[in-house]
Amino acid sequence: MQMKNKLLTLFVIFVGLISINWHSPSVQAATTIQNPSKVLVVYDSLNERNHRQEDVQTLSRMLMSMGQQVTMMAMSDYHAGMISKGHYQAVITMINWPGMKFDNPAFDRDRHQFNGKKLHIGPLMTADEKQNFPGNWQEINQQSFILKGQNNRYEQQVDFQRQIQLLDKVTGNEQALSQLVAANGTNQTYPFGIINGQDAYLPFFSSKGATLLSSIQLIAQWLGVHGNYVPYVDVRDFTPLSSFTATKEFIKNLDSLERNLIITTTSTTQNTDTKTFKNYLKFLRTMTRDNRAVVYLNVPALNGVDSSNDDTLMNMLTQEISTLIENKIFPLGISAPTYWNFDKYYQLNALNFGDATLLYNQINNQDYHTQTSTAKAYQTMFFAIPHSALKNIKWNINGRYTDFTFPMPVTVDYHFPNSKAKAEKINREIKALPFAPENQYLYQFNTGISTQTQNLRGKDGVISLNGTPVSEIDFHQIKQQTAGIRKNQDQTGHLTTRRIVDKINNVLIVIIVVTLIVLFGMLAIGRKLYLRMFKNRNLKRTKGAKKK
Template identity: 25%
Template sequence: MWQWLVAGVVCVLLSWGYAHRVLVAHAALDRTQRVLVVYDREDPQHGGRTKIATMQRLLASVGVPSQTEALAAYHAGQLTGDKYQGVVTLVNTPNDPVKNAAFFRDRARFTGRKLHVGQGLSAQEATQLNATRRLLDHQQVTLRAGSTWQLLPFKSVITLLQPTGPQTKIGTLRASGGGGATYAYGTVVDQAGYLPELLTTGVAMTCAMRTVATLFDQAADHAPLLTITGVTPYSDLARLRQLSRWLKAAGIPFAVSTTTVSRNTGLQGFATFTKTLREVETSGGVIFLRVPTGAVARTSSGPALEHEMVAQLNQLGQRQVIPVGLSAPGTWNQDAVLRSAGLQRAQNVLFLPDEEETLTRHADNLGATYGQSWFALQLDQLQTPQTGQGTPTTFAVPTAVTVPFPQSTRQLTAQLHRLQDLQVTWYAPQRELTAELTSASATFAYRRGTYQLNGQTVAVSTTNAGIPNYHFTRPTQVTMQNYFKYQGWVLLTFFSLTTVVLVGFLVVGRRLYRRKFFRQDKQ
């Protein structure tokens, strides 16, 4: 009897060990070192939530995975070099500070990269930046970078750095009453960085880009990708054709971010829409498919949303419209379901600013990275009444300068003249871009001007309606995806319950056997 008990327990322990190895394997896959973004408050009334989302998109474009959480949620011992490669402290409400001694103690001991954004810079942080703190009260400050300049919003108090040693300085600040003294806007020294403010417009935004990229050793000079946003199947398609023809004639490469549909695709309207997108492709433009919006996105579960994405891609692919990537609000990258159902099928992702109505399914605030992540920055944000005439010609991270699709002929004309006047060398996908996008059994690819489907070159033409020799299929058993994702936990739970039940049966069986044996002895 005891031999069977020992054998049963050994079998269960071996199975348990297998389940544990599965869990360890899953854990090993998730151990990519992230950057921890800690903010004091969201402060949506003063743009605090926008600053948090901007930092998340900026880290993605630098190629750094992130984790975002409120200062109040931080627990002691969380910030270690084993788990994180860096930490960003984002201060939105300096006049109403949030206290968490454990975070500031752990941050002081942390040896990875550190970036402080906003007020409240400590003396220790200033020392690591080879500087002392200098407070400016009630002064107007002008920021300059190269030939561009920006008048910063008035602040009652701003903390700047007085250098005491070598620094990498990004942008130059000059106060109105500072007697000619200048200060750095962005500062980097080894693994420490500082920005007195995170502004999402103008020269300040481009300086913030370069500061973050420099801190993480990713700074470069990237030509911007001109991107037309807001295109839908219901847009004025004649105007889109006119725009693409003019850009082609002007020698300006561009991208179009567009939504699409998966239903009623047999109607003439959809045929006209896809023909227009093919003309965009033949005019030197590329297509970024905008992730689903509206009721389709709000009411769809994870598997249903993935099914919708695949259906949309297949309907476009059948008509020679081959997207080079996906465009999505930054919140999609902070949601486990939206990442797995949509973004992870793309090598190139263009992250747009968040919308007023954000979509979430399972927000985990764990930002992922992709082959190339584009930081979307509106042209209107670069040219504001508070900025100079110059427009930056290069950016420190891959940047998509976005222009909304014109809603009238007058807007179209004004937009074309505006783009023509810019002294910018635009990013040319035909010379530089390589991309892949998967859709069930199909793999769309773009190789510097050449479109491919499952490795075969596709000759895009405005007159050719599609690819008749290829049949797209949708993925099967999508609903099992989460099961396999958590199979380790399933196995562990199953074998734990099996152990308890088996041991219980053996104990009960042994007691019954002993009772029967004792009765026979008494007889």
């Protein structure tokens, strides 16, 4: 037995050695928020049948952009004690498919005993939840409403409500930031969203329109998140294959927009000597001239990533960043689908390159590598609102722009145009936005991207590389140095030193595996010899007893 325990101890040590040698440091750690508030979101269903999964994803993005460490969990996956074990500061119940009436008694009990912040979104409030809000609850069916924002800054007729629970009025210390006005001619008003101490309630949620704006305000107020951010405009998915004509038209109108843009670009590590790629680089330099736009690097399409090699994604992004830098293009953040922040592999090998991220919804084609329920809280995270989500909102404006601001960094999201006509349309839509132009990105934010050898930083109006302003750097020399390094790369893009480390790792693993096989073989042989000796001894005793 002692021999077996020793072998098991050796096995644990060997496994530890494997893990140490097998994984080498990859990306410099991004600046994440120290000790962020931990929020648990328990939703009843993604409700894919009614296409409501985007609402769940939007809520998670919203919370992340407010600096929260978010854990998302389906109600069916919740087990007793998870709230207390998770040490959460806030718990959100989201009813996304009320018709199914999903329930989890263990969650209901734990939520009732939880002493932190609690928010209920949607119908089907329990009796103990309603008790946290003084007043008379009303069950209203088959009704249309107009939602009016705080101080009547905006309004919109919202989706028809089949069933909704509302308080008739706000009393005592409760807060209501927006109002619902019945559209049946009675003009009856109800509070949309209520905060009473640590408890809050939203009667419904949406990823678009006035409902989204009012939800953002209430959730931020409930969490104690305060800020005054005017939205930037991001134009997403500029690639080397983007339309030449559309790009020229888009660039021609940049100056007339009078605002900083965030251009998210998907680069490549292949065919970088072609005229198409050189035009792509030229266009990016033109767009970022005089800080008219800042660049965020979008993560690559997964069909171009070898998921069997843990370093492929990291190496690909490292090479893309180096190529952009040597061509005087300076990405200051990472752009990715929301679900990438719910994957440990993507967090480590992609999102960690930047301390600023811009996340957007991607409902289909979600290809996880190592899925996790908890997202990281990065220092700066932009909440991208599709421009279509702001349509049909009536803004009450005195002058050219609204004074409405957001409590966290926000962008109005457009796709890069693929035709001259669409470029002209985007130009008109951006000019018509109700938000004042923002032109101070490099002064307002301190963001950047880091690899093992390059540290880009945009701060106080200056972009610097490894601490030196880029205006003082000889990029021709950097290009020559990078070209020399790439000569030592193999077909997979790994550096020669990395190949040597990999070979050493492989040799060590073979030695360790062979050693373990020999040790366990000896254990098996020793066990057989011991059993045989034990049987022979018992047999002799039995024969001796018979003779007596």
